[in-house]
Amino acid sequence: MTVLEKQAPPDVLRLARRRSARRALSIVVAALAVFSAYAVIADGATLYLQRLVDGTSNGVLYGLVALSLVLVYKATRVINFAQGAMAMAGTFLAYTAWNSWGLPLVVAILLAMLVSAVGAAGVERVLVRPFDPANHLAITIVTLALYLIFNAGAAMIWGFDPRGFPSLFPTGSGSHVEVLGARLSYVELGTLLLAVVLVLALHLVLTRTRMGLRFRAVASSLDSARLVGVHIGATVQGAWALAAAVGTLAGCLVAPTTFLDPTFMDKVLVYSFAAATLGGLDSVVGALVGGAVVGLTVTLVTGYVPAVGGSFGLACAFVVIIAVLQFKPTGLLGARGSERV
Incomplete structure (x- = not known):
């Protein structure tokens, strides 16, 4: 942040941030429009729409998943590298509650989210708060250690045998709608709707409540x-708990795909980190926007650039x-200032 930006009134800074975000989004939209024109000419509108x-x-x-990263970063300015492993463990809990205990899938996922939140709060209290x-740097190293611990623990408890995870939404033949020849499944529609509702709810919580x-x-x-009397430990603990619950829900939506x-979230975490970085590490809405841009970028580039191929998807995220x-x-929608990344 420059000296002039520090001295500028808050309203002026907010206006500058909005203009900067609009410019960045305009560039992204323009690039997508140009690429879309090329893709439609190359392989037709139906295939392009399906890939879209x-x-x-x-x-x-x-x-x-990027949302869970943003929630911890927003309160601590630290990237939780164990977030993917914590989401994986929460998803295994939901699977166990559904498969072994016979609970309905929705109840199993809600129970796993609650247990994950309590567990993350305990982890923060015991392993993070002493620092x-x-x-x-010390907290980041702790999150890296937690990543290894959760992965090893999941392997010991559940093993490496792959399991099928059921979807929250209808699947099978006929569980889709067609738009201009492209198939949009109920799973995709339900996931999108759930994500939008979750982002709006979290945005309101973080901008309109005392916790936020x-x-x-x-x-x-x-x-x-x-x-001003803010309890630092309790606030950070709340961020960890909320992020763990959101991460578990995200893992339960990723698993059916x-x-x-124990490793199914590793690659997703890289894409999600790219999404959070692109959208802005302190922006809840930016996490979803960044995720959409990263998903589109990976799918379109690997689909339409023959020299790249599908194996380049992870490299696209980097x-x-x-x-x-x-x-x-600061990302597309992140606040301007000096950021630790």
Whole structure:
């Protein structure tokens, strides 16, 4: 942040941020429009529309996982590298409650979200809180250790045999609608609707409630937050718990698209990190927008650039991360300022 930006009134800064976000989104939309024209000319509108649907569907899933990253970062300014492993463990809990205990799938997922939230709160209290909140490096190393612990623990308890996870939404023949020749499944529609509702709810919580105000106060300045009576530990603990619940829900939506095993969230976490970086690590709405852009980018580039191929998908995510950090470190919708990434 420059000296002029520090001295500018808050209204002026907000206006500048909105203009910057509009410019960035305009560039993304323009690039997508140009590529769309090329894709339609090359292989026809139906195939392009189907890939657009598939890319958006994948992007929504990345955005949901990115939400859990944003929630922790928004309160702590630290990336939780164990978020994918925690979501994986929560998904296994939901699978066990459904498959072994005979609970309805919705009840099993809600129970897993609750247990994940309580577990994450305990992890924060025992393993994270003893460190100084300003010591970001130490906390980041703890999250890396937690990633290894959760993966090893899941392998010991459930093994590496892949399992099929049921979907919350109808599947099978006839469970789709056709739009201009492209198939839009009920799973994709339901996931998109659920993601939008979740983002709106979290946005309202973080911008219209005291909990959200405490999140922003802790992220902005630990000393100032203490001076106004904010309980730093409880606020960070709440962020971890909420992120774990959201991550478990995201894992339960991702699992039906693949097989459930201790590593099924690893690749998704990379795409989600790219989504959070692109949308803005402190923006809830940006997580979903970034996820959609990353999903579309990976699907369209690997589908229409023969030299790239499907194996380049993960590399596309790293290219997005590097490009964002180089040209717009705050992301499309993130607040301007000095960010630790």
